[in-house]
Amino acid sequence: MIRQANHKAFANGIPALFAFLAPLTLVVASIGALWSMAAPTLGETSSVGSALSSLFSDVYVMRAVRFTLMQAALSAILSALLAIPLARALATRNFPGKAAILSLFGAPFILPVIVAILGLLAIWGKNGPMHTLATGIGISGFSIYGLPGILLAHVFFNLPLATRILLQGWLAIPAEQWRLAAQLGMSSKAIARHIEWPMLKERLPGVLAIIFLLCATSFTVVLALGGGPKATTIELAIYQAIRYDFDLERAALLACLQIILCAGLAVISRLITQDHDTGESLGGAIHRSDRTSRASRWVDWSVIILALAFLAMPLMAAFLRGVNGLIMNPFDAAALLPAALRSIAVAMGACLVMGLISLPLAQLSIHLKGKTRRLVELPGFAIMVAPPIALGAGLFILLHQHIPIDRLALPLTSLLNGLQAVPFALILLTPAMGQIKRDYGKQIQQLGMNSKTAIRLVHWPLMRKPIGLSLGITAALSIGDLGVIALFGSPTAPTLPLYLYQQMGAYHMDQAYGSGLILTLVAFAFFLIFDKGLAGRDKN
Amino acid sequence: MIRIDHLFIALDDWQMTVSLTVKAGSFCALIGPSGAGKSTILNAIAGFLPHGSGQIFIDGQDMAPLAPADRPVSMLFQDHNLFNHMTVAQNVALGINPTLKLNKQQWQKVHDALDQVELSGMAERLPRALSGGQRQRASLARAILRERPVLLLDEPFAALGPALRKDMLKLVSTLAEKNGQTIIMVTHHPEDARLAADQTALVQDGAIAQVGPSETFFANPTEALKAYMG
Structure with a gap:
């Protein structure tokens, strides 16, 4: 041979x-x-x-572990839940600039995390418009620090990711299936059950797993918005043990826990994530007969506009205040x-x-x-x-x-x-x-x-x-x-x-x-x- | 002369044993169902598959120790014969020197070869600006420049329309005759074999089921050939 x-x-x-x-x-x-x-x-x-x-x-260690898991789970669930209507709306509606917006969805990936947090602070922080709004309608005591802020930031970073994956799922449903649904006169409910749910059932575990993994190891967000005894993740606790207390034993213990946790999560996510086409075909829209009513159009447009506002406002605020800061x-x-x-x-x-x-x-x-x-x-x-x-x-x-x-x-x-x-x-x-x-x-x-x-x-x-x-x-x-x-x-x-x-x-x-x-x-x-x-x- | 002597190839759970002789300067067509092993024979001759020594001889020389580039063979595939990021001229020039460092006379040879396949005006274009037939003609120009005695065609014209396919076959035959090349061609179209091949072989289930001069081959079909032709 x-x-x-x-x-x-x-x-x-x-x-x-x-x-x-x-x-x-x-x-x-x-x-x-x-x-x-x-x-x-x-x-x-x-x-x-x-x-x-x-x-x-060890109360301190256990509190960090619990908080890490809880915030990661909540972040993953919130991002995925919000991504479902957003991806569906983006899949159904076509509008000029859609391609630009979808490529903008990749921006949080390269935007420095701390800058995004500055933007979120400008909108949701103490003197920000959302905080004022909340106080105006009688909700007091909302603070961006602690769990709410961490969730807010994690959803800000991961909603675009989840939306892109689910949007690909919607666009990957063969056009014949939508035509078949129209021919059979399927209602939105029937379509959801027979066409959309099978697709979601395949993709959601992967979406939840990757966001959970990202949030369980998120550091900068928790450093900037959490940090008190009630809102410390393992990752941050390691940092605090080394930088503040120089307690290397505790840091090592926490790091071991973190690695065990990540190994488990990585194995689980490898097992439940299926390989999907990574083709970037996010263009075009599907034609479905069940969402042509005025009401459903209103719902879709509101979802898209609200999501864009949620994602764009912090970026714009960070930019404007940045320009202002440099001038002043x-x-x-x-x-x-x-x-x-x-x-x-x-x-x-x-x-x-x-x-x-x-x-x-x-x-x-x-x-x-x-x-x-x-x-x-x-x-x-x-x-x-x-x-x-x-x-x-x-x-x-x-x-x-x-x-x-x-x-x-x-x-x-x-x-x-x-x-x-x-x-x-x-x-x-x-x-x-x-x-x-x-x-x-x-x-x-x-x-x-x-x-x-x-x-x-x-x-x-x-x-x-x-x-x-x-x-x-x-x-x-x-x-x-x-x-x-x-x-x-x-x-x-x-x-x-x-x-x-x-x-x-x-x-x-x-x-x-x-x-x-x-x-x-x-x-x-x-x-x-x-x-x-x-x-x-x-x-x- | 190409002599294949009990060539044995095993891939996963599939295996083939083939013997075949093709006279120097002649045109041999391999027909047969998909998965029968037609392309595997060409890949073995070209050196893309490992095989033992004493199985494939070209003009008496044992092919086993030779790397693909050192074999007296040029092979054309169905696609990806041309690098999409290089111009037509560059693609053809690779046949003279794979480092693309050519002197003036050598570039002249490239343009002469393009003339022979009637692509004179296309030298500076990228392959995607060419039609399917033009792309395969450019690949042919490169094969001409490589001056190898054997040309292996792995369905390079399969994606072309019937008239264009006929033209390409004629072009290949003419060029091969002029340069004294031996051709083995895999095809899904028995009429291509009738048209251009001196010799035809039916490959089935990893073996040669029938072989002979094309005229008698189709005139006296075995049961296997009848079943294949339908």
């Missing part, structure tokens, strides 16, 4: 091995450090039962410029980490078949299981005795942000590489292109688009990061989000809005530089 000429462009063994082992080693080392720190606090006895009982009797206050270049440069440096590092790990992994996965192929999912899974603050806590414990941590703040932030972007990048890169192999693999072999030539002539021109998008997302996420940097960063050398957070803490809100605008501009600029600049002129 001859060896089949295997064409490997990006991965020639060593990069692939590195990409496979580096995330796993990091996560395993971090978990090891956490466990060796946490284990002694679980009592001298080695029995698991007594360890667990001592854990469950002297531009503090001495603080803003170094902070912005630090953020950009962190983002470039994160892009490097993401690229070094994602590209070889994507390449590896398309060359493997059957069971070994699932092995390649392992590094991505390890990253999902260890959220940044928990992973960071492990690295903190490993490193803090050997080196002053704030000297490593920026590289560590790069590393952890880059790792966080790997699962997203793999979703973009793996199918693109697979397609190149399917379409052109034989041509490349037949023509006798070597790796270098194949990369120059085939892989690079065809991959630059998904690579550009992955880098853009990585850069935007990492420029806006206020998780890892809060854990490791030094107050005297902040990144842009950390500087903004310091301004908020000092109640310099006008300046904070101004910094928020700059932060958003930097994040979007780098997203566009990579996404549009690198992707180049579209030849296809």
Whole structure:
């Protein structure tokens, strides 16, 4: 038997091995450090039962666990419930600008979280219009801090995601089914039962799972809007244990819990989430005969307008107050410029980490078949299981005795942000590489292109688009990061989000809005530089 | 001459054993139902499937140790023969040098090849600006430049209309005759075999059920061929 000429462009063994082992080693080392720190606090006895009982009797820990699960569950349910009528309305109605609005639904993904929170504060906060409205109609005591604010922010971030997934579901229902329903004279109720519910039943578990997972590890929202003893998540509690109390045992214990929780959630979500077409076909509208009445039109339009107001008002408020803040206050270049440069440096590092790990992994996965192929999912899974603050806590414990941590703040932030972007990048890169192999693999072999030539002539021109998008997302996420940097960063050398957070803490809100605008501009600029600049002129 | 000697291929739970001889400079058509293994034979000759030594010979040379690019073979597929992000000229030029570093004379050869397939004005276009027939003619131009003694056609004209398909077959036959190439073509259309092939083979269930000169092949059908032709 001859060896089949295997064409490997990006991965020639060593990069692939590195990409496979580096995330796993990091996560395993971090978990090891956490466990060796946490284990002694679980009592001298080695029995698991007594360890667990001592854990469950820790009020502080248990309160954080309970709150994490509760807010994540409520966030997931609220987002999904609100997404159902919104997706249905968007699927049924067509209007100019719909495509633009739907692509705007992807914006919360790259918008710095802390800026969105500033926007929500401007609308729902103490002097905001919604707060005034609520007081006006006799509802007093609404506060954006604590559980309501956390839910508000989580719905703000996840409603667009849930809506997009469900909208794809509605549009994926074959046109014949709607025609059949019209022919049979089915009522809205019958359509809901026979056509829409089967689709929802398939997609809702996945929607709930992913939002639950995102919210269970959400950090910045809880940092900014929660934080009291009643509204602390595990992720935030780890941060507080390290930064405020320097109680590393407690931090390690919490981080272990967080990792166990995430592992469970990731396995569950992998099991119940079905792979759907990731095609971005969100255009067009379905034709259904049951929702032509004036009343149903009114309902749909109200839903769409209310949702748009809910999503757009905070963004507009953040923008306007940002402009105002920049005009009214002297531009503090001495603080803003170094902070912005630090953020950009962190983002470039994160892009490097993401690229070094994602590209070889994507390449590896398309060359493997059957069971070994699932092995390649392992590094991505390890990253999902260890959220940044928990992973960071492990690295903190490993490193803090050997080196002053704030000297490593920026590289560590790069590393952890880059790792966080790997699962997203793999979703973009793996199918693109697979397609190149399917379409052109034989041509490349037949023509006798070597790796270098194949990369120059085939892989690079065809991959630059998904690579550009992955880098853009990585850069935007990492420029806006206020998780890892809060854990490791030094107050005297902040990144842009950390500087903004310091301004908020000092109640310099006008300046904070101004910094928020700059932060958003930097994040979007780098997203566009990579996404549009690198992707180049579209030849296809 | 192409000599396939008990070529054995096993893929998952499917397997085939095939022997076939095609004279140098002749045109052989493979017909048969989908999944019978027609394309598998071509993929094996081109080197895209692993096979043992002593099974495939071209002009007496054992193919087993040769990588696809080193075999005396050019293969045309149904689609994706052209890279969509490269111009027609670049795509054809890959046949001369896969790194696309060509000198002036070599570029002239590219344009000559495009002339031969009547695509003179299309050199700077992207493949998507061409019709299906034009795209396959461009692929043919590349095959001409590669100057390999064997041309394998894996239904490259299947998506074209009947008249266009006939024209393409004629073009391929003429060019092959001029360059002394041997052709093996997979097709779903028995009339293509009648029209262009010197020799026809019916592939069924991973084996050759009937083979012979095209005239006698269709004149004296076995039971298998009758069942296939309907």
